[in-house]
Amino acid sequence: MSDIPTENSDIIYRVNDKPPFNQCIIGAVTHLLAIFVPMVAPALIVGAALNLPTEITAYLVSMAMIASGIGTWLQVNRYGRIGSGLLSIQSVNFSFVTVMIALGSTMKADGLHADAMLSTLLGVSFVGAFLVVGSSFILPYLKRVITPTVSGIVVLMIGLSLIKVGIIDFGGGISAKSSGTYGNYENIGVGLLVLLVVIAFNCCQNALLRMGGIAIGIVAGYVVALCLGMVDFSVLHNLPLMTVPVPFKYGFSFDLHAFMVAGIIYMLSVLEAVGSITATAMVSNQPIDGPDYTSRLSGGVLADGLVSVIAAMLGSLPLTTFSQNNGVIQMTGVASRHIGKYIAVILVFLGLFPAIGRFFTTIPAPVLGGSMTLMFSMIAIAGIRIIISNGLNRRETIIVATSLGLGLGVSYDPEVFRVLPASIYVLVENPICAGGLTAIFLNLLIPLNNNEGRCIDTAELEITSAEKNTD
Template identity: 80%
Template sequence: MSDITRAGSDLIYELEDRPPFHQAMVGAITHLLAIFVPMVTPALIVGATLQLSPDTTAYLVSMAMIASGIGTWLQVNRYGIVGSGLLSIQSVNFSFVTVMIALGSSLKSDGFHEELIISSLLGVSFVGAFLVVGSSFILPYLRRVISPTVSGIVVLMIGLSLIKVGIIDFGGGFAAKASGTYGNYENLGVGLLVLLVVIGFNCCRSPLLRMGGIAIGLIIGYLVSLCLGMVDFSGLRNLPLVTLPVPFKYGFEFSFHHFLVVGTIYLLSVLEAVGDITATAMVSRRPIQGEEYLSRLRGGVLADGLVSVIACALGSLPLTTFAQNNGVIQMTGVASRHVGRIIAIILIVLGLFPMIGGFFTTIPSAVLGGAMTLMFSMIAIAGIRIIISNGLRRRETLIVATSLGLGLGVSYDPEIFKILPTSIYVLVENPICAGGLTAMVLNIILPGGYRQEEIFPAVRATEETD
């Protein structure tokens, strides 16, 4: 990249830069703080809802960390055609939580014991992951479908959907809602404190302070929460000292009926992965069109599928590229994929020693919400930048407006399409998928060969900006 482009960039360390070790560690820890709780939460939710034994739940959590480390290593190193070569962090896919709970509850009501339930859920997830692997090979032939407009809408919908998660955490999270403390002065005060600290440090001229802004905000928020008695250490009890992965520990069971449901969610995850990888390329100042972009896209989605195959074999829920880290890249200015190697190693180590990883789960939701609300909004802004990267003409305006309307509309009332068959409803009840599918269909059927009034001029992601 030219010096002029670098001068106009908000990045402190670009994709191939190698930060000094201490700065790389700050960047890695910041990413970990952003993803750790969301990474282990799906396993905790599934374990609690299905009333799995503490040992089984702890194993699912440990394997989620180890699989995330393996997946992140594959993504950032890019072995041949596998991996995006970007700072793409892998983590457990939240989209599977509801499906795993529904299928698991059905099996439990039929009298299945715990090991058979886990083996059935992971079995169909293992087979379903190959759908993602297969889809990666047809992505280069979908250039007309995967346009900057479509990718931008998916990224925008991801950001807007995550903002809801961030603001709920800001008020104390779902646990606070259940206990009646949601939105009290303590939660709002801590969340606001973290938000202000992150904003303040992000305005600093010092690269180190800017990179560490999120981590510093979370640490300050954690210490204040500790003084206020908001930190709960009960989840650290009875955790094993070391957990080693055992392939197919609970056996292997497969149901074609369950596969249809899980397979549908996997196809949805491909659309999310496309948006996430596009956003990562955008904030890393890499092309979001052309051969390099398509190569990274195919490699990233292929890694997504292979990592889910590995994860389900080890005993973790399926994984995907995490959107949260795009916000971290924008806030810290660190897009170096070499930082991803450190993240991968730390995740694997934390998975082997669950007591260390369990500490991160004690971070109060309000602390996380204070930082995440800002980071998730940055993802939405990245989506807007992608949409206008080629200019916003009347045709693109119609696509964006319709997709945004249906996507946000579904988020406000997910049951509007409940009359549809279950396999279709599972797709369109998700705002990301509803908006993304709408954009893809309109991008195909709306004519684009005529001259149109350009409402907004093109804004190139790699041009110098003031």
């Protein structure tokens, strides 16, 4: 399929372009810097919360990287129906962190040891991933449900939710809050430095400098943080030289109750994947409507499900298409899926040699926050662009306003719907899901009015009035 260039496009390399080797490496490293810490963090968080042995946690981290590499390769190459054919990067789904901790804690209280607990958690993840695989086949028949307005709301909520993550890192991260150093001069200074460097290079006309702007900003911030004594190298101690994947290393068990809980999160991940892939298409100047878009959407969700099957088999938490990379595409102007092949190979290599991969986790939170705050805001803007691409008449305005109000409101106070049954509350406490489900419900409830045009703003009314007076 040929790319569809857009007038006044900021894209330097389009989806099917093949940049030179050196620019592919720069692009790949830039994307990796944006996702690496969020990629390995879920395994570290779950390992710490469940008090897993160090060697098990290290194995989970390595398998997360290898599975992400395999998933990214499937997404960007698009084998038949599998994959979006876009620069879609796979990474561990954060939505499963709290669920895995809750389920694992219950199993631990029941007396299960670590291997048996992981056997059940990964077994449930393995079976649950087929729910995502199955949903990919019905997506083409949901055009009345998954409209640009619905997709745009989901993308907007993803961006707005991630901004909170970015700004917390900007101030020093969760650890700084517990140590009392959150928002101090060092953290804010390093975050601002990275932010300004990224902005400066992103404004450059030189394509190479623009592509490397995020990486350069992070490197500059890392050097300053190193001089200030903010870098902790303790995470590099006592790591194995090499980690070899072993399918079902901890065995395979299944629990129906755990499956019901995890299944809900899997269906939520489909909604997030739809938003992420739509955003990737938008920032890559690809259509977000029509048969080509529907095919990409179905293939992307199918790849999401298949790679989660592979991930659970290898020993990783479930994966999904990562939204963070859409901000990188928009800022660098590089949408080439060819770069995704380099990312995939690097991820597998880092997974096999954990010491190399773990080095990325030494990047201080303010360094990441300085770049991520801007990138995540770009994702929110992509969501707005998707919404307005469908026109903003009275009906769409009501849908957007209500969905945004409830979704963003839940992000401010997730306990507002705690009175609801647990099976429903686990959905609506997530701002992305709350906003997305509200948009779907209203899109089906409010009747279409084909005679209604888009909303006319005050400036347009003044122009129309002036034209009438002139006549």
